[in-house]
Amino acid sequence: MDKLKQKKMEKTLSCNSSRRRFLQGLLATGALATMPIGLLQPMLAEAKELFSDADYQIFRNACPRNCFDSCSLKTFVKDGVVEFVEGSPESTYTAGGLCVKGYSYPRRVYSPDRIKYPMVQVGRGSGNWKRVSWEEAIDRIAQKILKIKELDGNLLGLGLDKYSGNFGITHYGVEGMMSSLGYTTRFAGTPCWPAGIDAQNYDMGDMWTNDPEDMVKSKYIIVWGGNPAWCSVHSMKYIYEARRKGAKLVVIDPVLTQTAAKADLYIRPHTSTDGALALGMARHLIDKGMVDQEFVSKHAVGFDAFKKYLKEKVSVEWAAAETGVSAAMIRHLAEEFATADPATIWIGYGMQRHANGGSMVRAIDALVAMTGNIGKEGGGARYGHLRTWGFNYNAMVMSPPEGSKGIVGGGPAKGDFHFGGDEATTYSNRNFNMNQAARDILAQKESPLRMLWVACRNPMSQNQNTALMKKAYDSIEAVVVVDQFFTKTVEQADIVLPHTTLFEEYNVNVGYWHYWMALNEQAIKPMYEAKSDVQIAALLSARMNKLAPGSCTFPLETDTRVWMEKEFNQGIHDLFGIKSWKDLKKGPKKAKLASSASWHDRKFKTPSGKYEFFSSLAAEHGHAALPEYRPKRAATAPLRVITPHSKFSLHSQFQNLDYMADFNPEPFVYVHPTTAAAKGIADGQQVRVFNSLGEVRLKARLTGNVPTQVLVMYEQWFKDSNFLVQKIIDDTPADMGAYKTGAPGTAVHDQFADIEKA
Amino acid sequence: MNDTQDQQQLQALRDFFFAQNAAQLSDAYAALDEAVSIDLPKVDDWEAVEFAFNRLFVGPKALIAPPFASVYLEPEPQVMGKSTLISRQIFEMLGVQSPWQGTLPDDHLSLELDACIRLSAVRQAGDSPEVEDLWSYFLQAHLDQWLPSWINRVRSAEQLPPAIHTVTDILAAWLADEMRDLKSTEPSIGL
Numbered sequence: 048m049d050k051l052k053q054k055k056m057e058k059t060l061s062c063n064s065s066r067r068r069f070l071q072g073l074l075a076t077g078a079l080a081t082m083p084i085g086l087l088q089p090m091l092a093e094a095k096e097l098f099s100d101a102d103y104q105i106f107r108n109a110c111p112r113n114c115f116d117s118c119s120l121k122t123f124v125k126d127g128v129v130e131f132v133e134g135s136p137e138s139t140y141t142a143g144g145l146c147v148k149g150y151s152y153p154r155r156v157y158s159p160d161r162i163k164y165p166m167v168q169v170g171r172g173s174g175n176w177k178r179v180s181w182e183e184a185i186d187r188i189a190q191k192i193l194k195i196k197e198l199d200g201n202l203l204g205l206g207l208d209k210y211s212g213n214f215g216i217t218h219y220g221v222e223g224m225m226s227s228l229g230y231t232t233r234f235a236g237t238p239c240w241p242a243g244i245d246a247q248n249y250d251m252g253d254m255w256t257n258d259p260e261d262m263v264k265s266k267y268i269i270v271w272g273g274n275p276a277w278c279s280v281h282s283m284k285y286i287y288e289a290r291r292k293g294a295k296l297v298v299i300d301p302v303l304t305q306t307a308a309k310a311d312l313y314i315r316p317h318t319s320t321d322g323a324l325a326l327g328m329a330r331h332l333i334d335k336g337m338v339d340q341e342f343v344s345k346h347a348v349g350f351d352a353f354k355k356y357l358k359e360k361v362s363v364e365w366a367a368a369e370t371g372v373s374a375a376m377i378r379h380l381a382e383e384f385a386t387a388d389p390a391t392i393w394i395g396y397g398m399q400r401h402a403n404g405g406s407m408v409r410a411i412d413a414l415v416a417m418t419g420n421i422g423k424e425g426g427g428a429r430y431g432h433l434r435t436w437g438f439n440y441n442a443m444v445m446s447p448p449e450g451s452k453g454i455v456g457g458g459p460a461k462g463d464f465h466f467g468g469d470e471a472t473t474y475s476n477r478n479f480n481m482n483q484a485a486r487d488i489l490a491q492k493e494s495p496l497r498m499l500w501v502a503c504r505n506p507m508s509q510n511q512n513t514a515l516m517k518k519a520y521d522s523i524e525a526v527v528v529v530d531q532f533f534t535k536t537v538e539q540a541d542i543v544l545p546h547t548t549l550f551e552e553y554n555v556n557v558g559y560w561h562y563w564m565a566l567n568e569q570a571i572k573p574m575y576e577a578k579s580d581v582q583i584a585a586l587l588s589a590r591m592n593k594l595a596p597g598s599c600t601f602p603l604e605t606d607t608r609v610w611m612e613k614e615f616n617q618g619i620h621d622l623f624g625i626k627s628w629k630d631l632k633k634g635p636k637k638a639k640l641a642s643s644a645s646w647h648d649r650k651f652k653t654p655s656g657k658y659e660f661f662s663s664l665a666a667e668h669g670h671a672a673l674p675e676y677r678p679k680r681a682a683t684a685p686l687r688v689i690t691p692h693s694k695f696s697l698h699s700q701f702q703n704l705d706y707m708a709d710f711n712p713e714p715f716v717y718v719h720p721t722t723a724a725a726k727g728i729a730d731g732q733q734v735r736v737f738n739s740l741g742e743v744r745l746k747a748r749l750t751g752n753v754p755t756q757v758l759v760m761y762e763q764w765f766k767d768s769n770f771l772v773q774k775i776i777d778d779t780p781a782d783m784g785a786y787k788t789g790a791p792g793t794a795v796h797d798q799f800a801d802i803e804k805a
Numbered sequence: 806m807n808d809t810q811d812q813q814q815l816q817a818l819r820d821f822f823f824a825q826n827a828a829q830l831s832d833a834y835a836a837l838d839e840a841v842s843i844d845l846p847k848v849d850d851w852e853a854v855e856f857a858f859n860r861l862f863v864g865p866k867a868l869i870a871p872p873f874a875s876v877y878l879e880p881e882p883q884v885m886g887k888s889t890l891i892s893r894q895i896f897e898m899l900g901v902q903s904p905w906q907g908t909l910p911d912d913h914l915s916l917e918l919d920a921c922i923r924l925s926a927v928r929q930a931g932d933s934p935e936v937e938d939l940w941s942y943f944l945q946a947h948l949d950q951w952l953p954s955w956i957n958r959v960r961s962a963e964q965l966p967p968a969i970h971t972v973t974d975i976l977a978a979w980l981a982d983e984m985r986d987l988k989s990t991e992p993s994i995g996l
Contacts, residue, residue: 048941048987056942060894067936069898078930081901083812085919086823087901126893127907128885157883159871166865175856178825178863533866543865572907574884703867705881767865 082577088652103130107632108549109556109565110149111218111696113211113239115259115279117558119565119635122550127571129153129550137634139563140260140561148279148697151706155548156574157750160766161531162545171526171539181576182584184542189590191525192228193598195497201452204497206232206523208484211239212503212700215554215567217581217610219464220442220601221502221529224584227445227601228591230453230474232496234481236461236790238509243399243430243792244463245783246408249662249670250416252652255788257391257427259561261643263288264425267387269297271411272321273395276305277694279560283309289425295387297380298397299324301689302759303492303752314372315754318687319797320678321398322407326529326676327366327374328381330357332417339419342658346649347613349417349661349673356673369676385418389426392675397691402680402794405783408602409665409674416658422646432645433464434521435557435622435638441613442581446600453477453682461789480790484510485777486517498525502580504545505699508533508764511778511793513771514741531581532703534764535771546575552610555628562638564623569607581610644693668786677782684738684799686722690762690772690789691796699764714770717746717759718802723749728804736760738800741774747802758802762795775800807973808929811842811979815922818976822862822872823915827851830858834968841975854966861962870958876910877951884910887949892917895943899923914955917948944983952980958995 048056059065073079108120119135132152136143155161165184169175179187195204207225225231247254264286266444275282283306290296290311298307299314299321307313316324332338333354343350367374384390392415399408412421412428420426422776447453451481457475477494479487484506488496492584499520510516520526520539528540537543554567573579578586588601590720604610615628630636639646653659666672695711696702702711716736718728728734730749735742736758743760758770781792817837824830829853830841838845848854861869880944892912896902899920903911926939927933959965 048938048945053936053942053946056938056946060891060898060942066898068895069939070900072933072935073900073927076931076933078927078933078936080900081926081930082901082923083816083926085816085922086819086903086916087896087899087923088904090897090902126890128890133863154883157885159882160867160875160877161885162865164864167858168864169852169856174860174866176859176865177855178861210876533864537865545865576908648853676920705883746977779813 087249089229106568106570109567111213111215115560116281120401122570148701154704185586185590202231206436206496206499208234209502210504216438216614217442220581223443223445229447229451234478235478236481237788238385238793240396241784241788242405243794245786246405249665250412255645256429256432258643261424265289265391266294267390269392271299272398274304274306275722318368319401320409323366323369325410326361327363327377330361331378331381344420347657347658353660391426393429396411400795403677404781406677412492413674422649424644437618440627449679482793485515488519499523501528503537505534508699511776513774547573547577547579553608563635565635579607680797682799685801688798688800689796693761693763695761702763703766714745717753718747719755720749721755733805734804736800736802818913819918823926827855848968857966863989869962874951876956
């Protein structure tokens with residue numbers, strides 16, 4: 048075919064009227080009458096306009112991932128295909144921009160790697176998969192559930208492991224699906240932020256943070272154990288603006304992060320000694336009389352006891368020895384922080400993922416409180432909030448079928464995102480600790496976990512101690528995983544079900560950092576045979592009731608828009624100043640706040656109603672009543688290992704996409720040159736990082752950005768690699784978390800290993 | 806090979822690469838056996854072929870050889886790319902559309918083979934230069950631009966069952982024949 052003809056054909060193809068003329072010509076000759084019957088079907092009368100000459104259709108979407116920024120998106124669709132996404136300009140927080148992960152969303156929808164169909168693995172881990180219909184997959188699942196009920200007389204043998212892979216409100220329908228079947232086993236707790244949640248609850252009675260947008264009012268910002276330049280890029284503009292107006296940015300972190308690189312002052316305490324640093328600063332402020340007397344006397348209880356503790360147990364020199372930060376620097380930092388008005392500390396989640404993490408958050412809270420910065424715009428001990436999450440949880444709250452049996456006297460359910468009622472019931476679910484799931488699964492002898500449903504999670508790559516997790520999975524009779532990609536957990540599934548992306552379903556999203564709410568509209572048809580969690584639950588319910596009438600109470604509704612609509616209530620309408628969810632079609636809305644400061648009225652939710660330097664509740668729960676120093680975890684191997692978040696992934700999501708693989712094709716262990724030299728390790732050399740749990744093999748990257756004696760590996764899932772950092776991370780708990788989330792947090796940055804050339 | 810055999814072969818290839826299970830693979834394979842002059846390798850274990858077939862073309866793991874044109878034609882491999890819409894446009898010119906439009910990429914190998922079957926039937930029904938141009942375009946500017954890469958990926962897959970290897974070879978031979986025919990009727994100044 049010559050170039051001229053090819054060009055002509057391309058013109059014909061791209062022009063609606065030319066294609067139609069061509070077709071009319073064929074129809075006129077009668078040539079189409081001979082067309083055989085095949086896969087393609089005669090064009091539907093209503094589908095005459097397959098291609099639109101019109102501009103893009105624009106949809107509202109919301110990134111549902113577990114991220115500070117919870118962005119609102121504008122999605123541009125043409126001919127039924129998502130062409131690109133932008134950050135919503137209507138949200139002053141998202142402000143028209145996305146992070147590298149957000150911009151990659153079309154790559155996620157249209158990755159050839161997506162799980163496309165329900166499939167059954169013949170021999171777990173064998174890689175031998177059969178494609179089955181949804182009907183067959185759901186029938187197998189329903190039959191298994193009924194078998195468990197028949198064998199055990201209850202459904203405690205059915206477990207749910209679900210967390211933050213999708214924070215869309217209707218996705219609590221997964222929990223609803225379980226409740227609609229009966230009393231089951233739930234993996235309680237959160238691997239994310241529980242120690243800090245408890246700490247803030249002891250101090251203030253709730254976790255509540257200032258609006259991040261009010262950081263522009265701050266005169267002094269300490270980012271302590273967090274890396275917003277990677278993990279909350281939209282917050283950085285407020286920090287920059289504050290700096291432009293004269294504020295100072297201090298970053299305290301064992302790693303010289305991207306955020307630290309932008310700071311005016313970077314402080315590197317020894318890992319896990321942040322509490323000592325905060326207490327040392329507090330002691331200095333006592334010595335200098337730089338305490339906000341009005342706050343500590345009027346709005347707080349227990350300050351005298353705290354002062355006494357500091358005077359007796361803490362000195363600046365002690366803090367310097369403990370942290371490795373000079374006494375002069377501790378004094379300087381304390382004085383600058385106390386003098387600036389307002390001053391704020393952003394308490395990163397990484398900082399509390401230590402065996403003494405909760406106590407460190409309490410010490411930092413105390414520092415912010417004693418300087419009078421709690422309840423102040425531009426101030427605050429910033430951690431997180433759930434103030435905008437007052438939805439109906441219509442998909443989550445389901446009654447068990449009549450006659451269901453469960454745990455007697457188990458008490459109400461707990462969890463960071465648990466929004467169900469706390470009323471006492473005769474029976475309850477059985478709770479396993481999400482962060483020690485393997486231990487709990489293996490410990491059951493009389494009532495074993497027979498079947499596990501995994502949704503919005505990838506525990507085989509994200510839970511600590513991979514070998515123990517594998518052993519636990521091996522003890523389970525049936526594993527069902529709902530996902531978009533073939534993760535390490537799907538590898539260990541018997542049945543995998545394909546899940547929709549955000550563009551293929553309706554939903555509504557809010558954040559735990561900012562105060563915006565965003566609508567998530569269905570922008571395209573679900574690719575292949577993907578279904579949303581609520582649709583899967585409805586299918587299962589239909590099958591269960593067909594096989595055993597009355598065995599499942601989940602509604603048969605499969606329209607995700609209906610599910611989304613049912614989440615709204617007057618409280619949400621009032622908070623966001625909307626009349627209906629439809630108002631969100633014009634763009635995301637921000638909650639109407641009396642003040643951008645949390646605790647602006649100084650009415651705390653503690654038992655005393657005041658800020659509690661001394662918390663009797665903490666003491667009741669087995670902790671120190673005061674924010675006392677809790678020593679760091681004793682080493683179990685020569686070098687410390689920390690496993691922070693990568694820029695290119697959100698836990699095990701995103702890194703598998705081609706855009707990310709281009710920039711970050713393989714994992715590295717980051718080693719200080721001094722440590723590397725002692726081990727004879729050169730940059731780029733293959734090494735093994737090992738401890739009593741196992742080993743990982745990867746290349747070493749030598750950098751002074753990490754301290755000596757500390758190895759840094761980012762927690763990520765690379766699709767074509769066996770690298771899993773959790774192979775050498777144990778399930779040691781953080782000190783706090785059980786009070787509000789049902790289980791203590793994880794000490795994933797309190798880990799130890801050795802390194803050598805591979 | 807006459808036109809009828811050619812059509813039967815294409816139909817069997819289409820159905821093979823669109824199979825959902827071992828039984829459908831086996832049926833399509835038997836139909837192909839009927840349509841071609843060579844003897845196809847005997848298959849003892851269709852389940853093993855099904856597992857390999859799913860690893861190559863279906864999932865759930867990342868596919869060894871995704872059967873979608875745009876994965877090979879786009880500068881950044883993905884499904885539902887601009888080149889996918891070219892297939893949709895060609896289908897429209899033939900008065901047909903994919904019943905899975907918007908869910909299964911239109912440029913799935915089997916849908917494109919189905920379009921070839923239809924286009925061949927139209928070619929046989931009349932002598933239209935426009936239809937010949939469309940055929941040349943679809944073959945030369947589209948199928949021949951991606952199928953060879955796809956065929957290479959299939960052929961280099963580890964532990965490839967002989968049945969899948971042979972069916973792929975037959976598809977490769979069909980494409981080569983058609984391209985040869987096209988070249989023999991084209992003027993010497995080509996692409």
